[in-house]
Amino acid sequence: MHCGSCRLGVAAMNPELRKERELASFHTEALTHILDGGAEKTRRRREIEALMLNDPELQHEDLNFLSRSERYDVAVKKSALMVRKIREHAISNPEEIMWFKRTCLESKVEPLGLHFAMFIPTLENQCTSEQKEKWLHPSYTQQIIGTYAQTELGHGSFIRGLETTATYDPSTQEFVLNSPTVTSIKWWPGGLGKTSNHAIVLAQLYTQGQCKGLHAFIVPIRKMGTHEPLPGVVVGDIGPKFGYDEVDNGYLKLENVRVPRENMLMRYAKVMPDGTYMKPPSDKLTYGTMVFIRSMIVGDAARALSQACTIAIRYSAVRHQSELKPGDPEPQILDYQTQQYKLFPLLVTAYAFRFVGNFMRDTYHRITADMNDGDYSQLPELHALSAGLKAFTSWVASAGIEECRMACGGHGYSRSSGLPDIYVTFSPSCTYEGENTVMMLQTARYLFKSYTQAKSGQKLSGTVAYLNDLCGHIQPQQVASRPMVMDINDISRLVEAYQLRAANLVEAAARNYRMELGRRKNKEEAWNSTSVDLVRASGAHCHHVVVKLFAAKLSEITDTAIYDVLSTLCLMYALYGISKNSGDFLHAGILNDLQISQVHQRVKELLAVIRPNAVALVDAFDYPDAVLASVLGRYDGNVYEHMFEWAKRSPLNKTEVHQSFYKYLKPLQSKL
């Protein structure tokens, strides 16, 4: 059975989309299975999605016509319903819960998001067994709804700078929490503004007159029963944002709020009743959650970009415009080279990120198992990789979503396209869970360290192994003078080219850093003066990882038709990246002028190769219409009828004559 057709109602499919689908050179369903990780997974995913899609209780009004308060209201209702439904349907596998929620939320966010993603996991990881006993059950049943309050008004990525204090008072065996300055007010936590009744608050712990650094405390913030703020707690919503209407991101100011000693999360660090502080055994333990979430963002980037591509490519096959040839009918805009050049590189990027996302998820699970056995050796690399890839993919995907939106012309600007929502929902990931530039510099630090190790003769392994070559037999000068014989259609040679580029930029950044040190700057100043170079080096490193993982994925594909199409996508991804960054490849002497010209040319040829499969390639992502929530991206392609119907429901159309006419225009016109 063809994947989309099972979800299609009785309405006829747009004939052009039908033709596009018939022309595909491969079996869409088989590609969907590869993306899902097997036919059985696809089957189960669809089964779970159908539970939501066929449930009348979970349907609601189009969110685009609601005010922010109404959207929040619908979202809270949905969160509460989802909890019940998941229980009713006995869905317990975390991945399956995620599928169900994503379908319900139409890829948007929920006010209880942090309760599930941060509050509960933090309790699970950092509570003692007595604490678990007390807090977990009411949290699982949402009697307690919690949030995770780390970021402050004046402090973000640099968490050591947080100012909230928790001072231990041995006389009552309580912690006294305070927000001593304006900049220390907790700001941004999701669900804090209106929804939560508890928060895990990160604060500087003071005991016996000494600051012991950041620790986590469970703080009740609203009264059970009335939901009113507790004494000393100033809490509220931070106001309207660029998206995230569904979530009540909040502020929290604490004025001498007292919590019992047992409310500090004490699995690792402890404060004894007399105030004696006991250090945690290792500081790496808390890295886990962070790495997990960053790895997940790579998958989110793939999803958001692939949804945007689905909408833009389907619409471009339906939309006709101008004349290519005088007298001929207006062609599909997807037949314009400029349109293909906007969309196909993004389509191949969505595929690349999808495979990288799966890789990061699997790697995380593998390394978590190692860590549970006490082996932390792979953590630094995973940490560096997740930071860099989080930044790399979220930047590229954000820009890509906007390009897809603009490629839909004026209609992309209408909320009916679904694209504005995808953008505003996804783009915050450039900032949260580690601001992207900061992330890139963390990866750079790892690269720099690895480079230094390789220089001193240590053999590197893993994703940085290519630095061995640089410091071993190939000197930078030799890199530049390498023979430039190269088949630009050979993906393994392209992977090498990306390695050389990354190695070269790491080397250049290291050289500039040494030079800055030579100017009698201290380490920090020298690092700052090299940071633009370092970010570039990290970007090149991540780019190389993506190309390499995409190429590696090809070897797992057995279906020849799909192998052919994915090879084209992989080649396109690699060549387009070279074409866009040709300066780096020319500068380092990795490719010469002639080869770069060939690359530019080949990219344009590949556009034509991808063209007949474009619609089938987005169909294979297999997003139900309800998840895309886009008039332009409908599977059946009946765009214009539905856009007109949608517009008629706009709030300004509720009355034939808007009230502002009577209030302002009529008096003016009668006066004259």
Add this chain to the structure above:
Amino acid sequence: MAAGDRRMSEVRPAVINPDIAVERTAPSFQVEKLVSLLDGGAERTRIRRTVEHVIIADAVFSQENQYFLTQPEQYELAVKKAVHLRQKMEDLGWTDDGPEMWFAFRILGGNLAFAVHSGVFIPTITELGTDAQIAKWVPLARDYQIIGTYAQTELGHVGSSANHAVVLAQLYTQGKCHGMHAFIVQIRSLLDHSALPGVKIGDIGPKMGLEHVDNGYLMLQNIRIPKDNMLNRYSEITSDGRYIKKGSDRINYIAMVFTRVKIITEEMVTALSKACVIAIRYSVVRRQSKLKPGEMEAKILDYQTQQQKLLPQLATAFAFHFMASSLDTFCNQVKVQIKSKGDASSLPELHALSAGLKALISDACSAGVEACRRACGGHGYSKLSGLPSLYSRVVASCTYEGENTVLQLQTARFLIKCLNKIECGEPLPQSVSYLYEPITHDCSAKEKSDFLKPFLYIETYKHRAHRLIKDAGIKLQSLLQSGVEQHVAWNSTSVQLARAAVAHCHYIVVKNFVETLDGLKFEPEIQQVIKMLCDLYALTGILDNAGDFLHDGYLTGKQLDLMTACQLHLLSLVRKEAVSIADAFDYPDEQLNSAIGTYDGLAYQRLFEWAQKAPTNAKVNPAYEKYLKPRFRLAQSKL
């Protein structure tokens, strides 16, 4: 008096964040002089401030709490403000063509209804109508007795406000189609504002931004209008139905070009400069991490990566400001040539230039505003920062008034025609005359300081444009010679053609920046500041497109390294003056409407104050009562 002193919000005149105050202690130039330069003279600065004062003092125009309004509320407020401005103008004796109204529109631009009415509907009648038509319609329109829209592709405020529209339609008479013409069509009753029979009309629904505009849909079924409602300056229908053409209708383009220039200034450059002001001020009050151990946390503007994000945007805002101003001058010259001498020979050049520049500038301003927004970290996502609204508004300009890729290809078509003219030995317009020169080879720079010579980077940009245009021409020619049909050849070369058009426009902007600089000889302090920004704009553009310049060996890798070092050094120089340069845009706090970008630098205090005013904080949470309370009750007994 420093320009900014007056700008401070009246809330706490005495308090100023010392982190921002210290930035203003020793600027290398008089801020007020830069203000006049940007305004086009001290007299215009004076008028602008007078108008600003009037508007800020008037409660109806207040933008306070605007971010909390729903879309219908924003629309209604915009109508109220537009009507009020009309009243104000009559009271104060401001004329329609006077500088006061120009500034008033600029100040209130994002908050007024009827932008299409005043910006397109009336100008179209003025340009395309006969004198009699102008006399009949324009006074009615100016008094808002009729409110009009312009219905070509996208409709502005048809949805709820307009009662008339200039409708672009294919004219059929005597069984023959004569192409697009403009007609004035009444669409709503003037008595009760209801849609006339045969008119289906409404709002197209919520959008990414522009909430205050009721973009609409319009369907016409057998609507009859008098023959005189066709705008007749350049063509006419006789009473027996014959079609008569009266002179070239190419002048139609002039109205379009004027609209483009207007939106470049009012929508694009303004958005970018506001975003720069907000992000730069915030970046000197925000502190994060430590540059040196033991010291206090550093201002984020002291990080090289932050400078790289923001300061080239600041330079870009200046580049485009000067470009828009030159384009406006050129536009007026062409208009005079046409009106006085009937000489329309410069029109194709003007048209091509305005198309390509609109595309280049809207792309760069949208990307720039978004870069500024993201450079403010989490707070850039809060609407209270002002940045989300700036972005969602400016980014619309990439697709309205001509989709950017379509415009780039129009410019490219002009450039290819120029190449053909060279073949025939015909003269070329001034802006493309370089295509006659031989292509230059090998940049002559030997050391870092060479890259600070404007002639050198102008040459570099010229070289790229020249090469890319020529290469695209060769590609197109070779396809045609191999027997490929014209339209297929054009389509297969279009990515390359669009790139060539961008390179051409980029060169024009750099060249224009340098020409502006040359005109500042008598203001050495100001010239020095502008030079720094010009250098930064030019070098950043080369480095961002390094591949284009390395490709044929025009620049060597070694030269590129020197240029990189030079650009990074420029960042550190502009850094020192950044706040004063941003101050020179002279936006009153009320106009920026940003909690994090105020003159006094009290970002955190304002965020906290403003957030507490959000309607979500004013009342009991109904979602709690409905959905959460039943769950929480269970816990009460246990905790």
